[in-house]
Amino acid sequence: MYTLHIANKNYSSWSLRPWVLMRALDIPFAERMHPLGDNSGKFTNFSPSGKVPCLVDGDTVVWDSLAIVEYLAEHHAGIWPTDAQARAWARCAAAEMHSGFAALRNQHGMNVGVRLAVAQRSPQVLADIARIEDLWNAGLARFGGPFLAGRKFTAVDAFFAPVAYRFRTYGVPLQGAAAGYVQTLIDHPAMREWETAALAEDFREAQHEVDLRQAGTITADLRVPAK
Incomplete structure (x- = not known):
């Protein structure tokens, strides 16, 4: 195993x-x-x-x-879409997520259990958000949804799964099908399992918590209290 x-x-x-x-x-x-x-x-x-x-x-x-x-x-079916065009698109989108969007990563770090009000976003973060929104809307329109490359959850959805949590935490507004896609990811059973465990963690990492407070005003913290 x-x-x-x-x-x-x-x-x-x-x-x-x-x-x-x-x-x-x-x-x-x-x-x-x-x-x-x-x-x-x-x-x-x-x-x-x-x-x-x-x-x-x-x-x-x-x-x-x-x-x-x-x-x-190499060992399991279903990691990437079976359709060649969808597979090529999915690999490109996943690779772009893997190597890009540095401003979003740095200024909107993942913190599953917290909600923030953000007064202002940097131009770099706004550009990252706009690109992701365009990418999501393009994939959903081209391949029919509900996932980015078609009917099934594949690796490209896994690569954007943390972004769904980020957009929810920081209250990022989206246009078009991309707005519904955030909820599609968050509602996936595997994502719900991850979130349940995340909220139950009673330990904190200091730098992540500092970065969180610098990004905006906390409006809700759904995590169990820290030890």
Whole structure:
């Protein structure tokens, strides 16, 4: 069985991607969660990069989220769309998410259990939001939805799953089908499982909490109290 090493479900957008994909496709794995802020170098015990996610399959170690997805695609059906055009589009969109949108990542970090009112967004964040909105609307229109590349949840949806949480947390307004797609992702059973566990985490990572308060005014915190 695979072992998937991840960090806190409340914060770790990178961990969410392979986790939700494997859950959605019923690929069995053992989960090992390592809280952020308490590393003490321990991530290097299992991950060559010292980062998560990291997938272990016997003697094979895969330590990047996109590499994990491609590794799984070599062994399991349904990771990418079966239609060639949809598959090419999905790979491009996932790769763009994997390597881009730095302003959104830095200024709207994932924090599943919190809601914020944001008074002002930087031009860079607004540009990232606009590009994602266009990308989502294009995929949903071209392939018919309800997921980005068609009827089934695939890797491209997994790559944008953390964005759905970000948009909800920071109250990002969207136009067109993209607005409904956020809720489609959040309502997926695998996403609901992740969110339930995230809200139950009673530990906090200091820098993520500082960044959160710098981004806006907290209007709701649905997490269990911190220890």
